[in-house]
Amino acid sequence: MSSSATPIFRSEEELARLPASERIRYRLVSAACRFHANDNIADHIEPGELDELKAEVQAKMHEVLRALVIDTDNDHNTNDTAKRVAKMFIDEVFAGRYRPMPSVTEFPNAERLNELMIVGPIKVRSACSHHLCPILGRVWIGVLPNEFSNLIGLSKYARICEWIMARPQIQEEAVTMLANELQERVKPDGLAIVMEADHFCMHWRGVKDDESMMVNSVMRGAFLKDANLRREFLSLLSKKTA
Numbered sequence: 478m479s480s481s482a483t484p485i486f487r488s489e490e491e492l493a494r495l496p497a498s499e500r501i502r503y504r505l506v507s508a509a510c511r512f513h514a515n516d517n518i519a520d521h522i523e524p525g526e527l528d529e530l531k532a533e534v535q536a537k538m539h540e541v542l543r544a545l546v547i548d549t550d551n552d553h554n555t556n557d558t559a560k561r562v563a564k565m566f567i568d569e570v571f572a573g574r575y576r577p578m579p580s581v582t583e584f585p586n587a588e589r590l591n592e593l594m595i596v597g598p599i600k601v602r603s604a605c606s607h608h609l610c611p612i613l614g615r616v617w618i619g620v621l622p623n624e625f626s627n628l629i630g631l632s633k634y635a636r637i638c639e640w641i642m643a644r645p646q647i648q649e650e651a652v653t654m655l656a657n658e659l660q661e662r663v664k665p666d667g668l669a670i671v672m673e674a675d676h677f678c679m680h681w682r683g684v685k686d687d688e689s690m691m692v693n694s695v696m697r698g699a700f701l702k703d704a705n706l707r708r709e710f711l712s713l714l715s716k717k718t719a
Contacts, residue, residue: 497529514606515646515654519577527567527575534563570604573643579636581662583627591666593706594620595713596634605678606645614648614674614690618659619710621667621699629663637662648674648691656695667699669710 492500504521505512512518538559542549549555567575597617605612616638622628641655652672660668671694679686700707 496533497526498533501526501530514574515644515650517574517578517644519575522575530575531563531567534566535559538562569643570602571644573640576640579633579640581629581633581637583629583662586622586624586626586628589624590622590626590628591624592621593709593713594622595710596620596631599635599638601638601642601672601674603642603648603651603674604645605676606647608678608682609645610677610681612642612648612674612676614672616652616655617671617714619667619669619700620659620663620665621706622663623666626665627663634659648672648676649693652693652695656697660697665698667701667703667706668695668697669700669707670695671711671714
């Protein structure tokens with residue numbers, strides 16, 4: 478079934494006989510929901526299906542190892558590699574696709590705080606959706622709240638970052654998704670995010686450039702309109718990274 482196709486109606490009995498990946502895909506297509514590599518699909522996964530997905534990925538990964546002509550039957554180092562990789566993908570490095578948004582406690586801005594706040598650096602780990610190579614970096618978040626903003630705890634910024642980043646993606650889209658989530662949750666007058674990261678698709682393969690890093694930013698609201706505020710944020714950032 479292609480992601481754009483209209484699904485053929487299936488009864489519950491028919492769905493139950495399908496692999497978990499096909500059942501989940503059926504629900505996504507039926508609901509006209511996108512399921513790109515960096516999308517969260519937790520709402521369409523039913524209890525117990527993640528364990529089924531891991532079993533599917535394990536079986537497929539075992540075939541990949543066979544195609545690479547690796548003797549997993551007799552090589553003690555790769556006996557359980559397929560199982561480890563399946564667990565790593567579903568439960569760890571891509572968990573942001575399969576797990577719901579972590580619980581985040583919000584507080585009203587009782588003191589009507591309206592000064593610039595900077596959170597970071599937050600260490601982040603992601604993966605390039607082109608080669609599934611690691612992306613390792615740091616994120617800084619600038620928030621200009623208003624009296625109607627929802628304030629969240631310091632650790633919650635890290636939780637949200639981890640949830641967004643634990644998916645295959647490109648850095649530019651990851652930072653935008655993080656900005657969208659924080660804008661919706663905090664509702665500040667201004668939001669600024671800077672991400673600096675090493676990309677192992679450059680360090681490990683291709684040009685094998687060990688020095689290059691990627692830095693990109695998203696500016697919203699007051700940070701976009703007020704050059705002085707933007708300069709203050711970037712100036713404080715440069716002192717933190719010096």
